[in-house]
C-alpha cells in the first residue's frame with residue numbers, strides 16, 4: 001500500500017467505520033458462532049505473496065463481524081461500558097502513524113509532555129488534590145497505564161519496595177526476603193479480582209476483608225485486621241480501596257480508611273476504574289472525598305469517558321516512590337536531560353509505550369468538560385429509568401442502591417430461577433447482560449454501556465426481560481404443580 005493507495009483505501013475505511021457505527025443498532029449484539037469458528041474460514045498459513053486490500057477488506061464482514069460481541073450496541077448491558085468516540089479513534093490513528101515508543105522524554109518529547117499535561121487537565125477536572133498534579137514543580141503526577149489491573153500492580157510494587165526499605169531500617173537484622181514473607185495487604189471482599197491477582201504477581205499475602213451491609217470496606221474493620229495480623233508478626237503495608245465495585249458499584253469508605261492508612265503508614269491505592277469518570281460532575285465528586293489520604297489513584301477513561309481502550313489514568317502523590325522502585329538505567333536509554341524530565345518507563349512495567357495521550361487530548365478538547373458531564377448524566381438517568389421499571393414490577397427486586405449507570409436486580413425467588421432468566425435473556429441474543437453474586441445471592445446486572453443507548457433501548461430491554469420472566473415463572477409453576 002503506497003501513499004496514494006492509503007489515501008484512497010483509508011478514506012474508504014473511514015466510510016466503512018462510519019457506516020458500521022451508524023448501523024450498529026441493527027447488528028445482533030451477541031455473536032452466533034461456535035468456538036473455533038474462525039479457523040475454518042481462513043487459510044492455515046500466512047500468504048507467501050501479497051494480497052490486495054480488496055481481498056483483506058472483504059474478510060472484515062465475512063470473517064470478523066460474525067464473531068464480534070458488539071460492546072457499542074445500545075443493547076449491550078454487560079460488564080461496565082468501554083469508551084468509544086470518533087475523536088478517540090482519530091487519536092489512535094495518529095498514534096499509529098507517528099508510531100513512536102515513548103519510554104523516555106528523549107525518545108519522543110511530545111509523547112511524554114502531552115501525557116503529563118493532559119493528566120493534569122484530567123486531575124483538575126476531578127478536583128484531585130494539588131499534590132497529585134505534576135504542574136511545573138510538583139512531586140506527584142499522572143501517567144497513562146494500559147489498564148486498572150496494571151495500575152494496581154504498579155502501585156503494589158512501589159508500595160512493596162517502599163515498605164521493604166522502611167522495615168529494614170526498623171528491623172536491621174531482617175533480610176529483604178524475611179520482610180517480603182511477612183508483608184500483607186488488604187482489600188474488600190467486593191474488590192475486583194485484579195487486586196488479588198496483583199498480590200499473587202507481587203508475591204505478597206492478601207487479606208480480603210468483609211464489607212459492611214452496604215458493601216463498603218470501613219475503617220474499623222481494617223483497623224481490627226491490622227491488629228490481629230500485627231499480633232501474628234505480619235507486616236501490613238498496602239490497602240486497595242474501591243470506588244464503584246464491579247459486582248454492584250458500591251463505594252468503600254475512603255474517609256475512614258484514609259486516616260487508618262496514614263496512621264499505620266500503609267500505602268493507600270484507590271481503584272475507581274468505572275466510577276472515576278463520574279467524579280467530573282460536581283454532584284458525584286463527594287464520593288471521591290478522602291482521596292487526599294491516597295498515595296495513588298486510578299480510573300479508566302477507557303471505560304466511561306469516551307476514550308477507546310486502552311487508557312487508564314493513574315496519579316501518584318510522590319512520583320519518586322514509583323521511580324525509585326523501578327529505576328534501571330542502562331547506557332542505551334540514557335539522555336542529556338536525564339533526571340530533569342519525566343521518563344515514563346520508570347512508572348510502568350513494560351519499557352515501550354504508545355502515544356496514548358493523543359486520544360485523551362482529542363476527546364477532552366472535542367467534548368469539553370460539559371459534553372463529558374452530559375453523557376455521564378444521561379447514562380445515569382437511563383439507569384434510573386430502568387430502576388423505575390424494575391421497581392414497578394412486583395415480581396422483581398433491586399438488590400443494590402443505584403448510584404451510577406448500573407442496576408442490580410433479580411426475580412424474587414431462588415438463584416436458580418434467576419440463572420434461568422439470564423440464560424433465556426442471553427440465548428435470545430437481543431440484549432446482553434452478565435450476572436453477579438454477593439453473599440450467596442445471584443442477581444443480574446443491567447449496565448448502561450453504549451453512548452448511543454436511548455430511553456427506547458431501555459424499555460426494549462425491559463420488555464424482553466419482563467416477558468421472559470413471565471415464561472420462566474410459568475415454567476416454575478408448572479413444574480411445582482407436577483411435583
Ligand SMILES: Cc1ncc(COP(=O)(O)O)c(C=O)c1O
Nearest residue numbers: 147148149192194244245246273
Ligand atoms: C473496580 C474495577 N477495578 C478493576 C477493573 C479491571 O479493569 P482493567 O480491565 O482496566 O484492568 C475493573 C473492570 O471492570 C473494575 O470494575
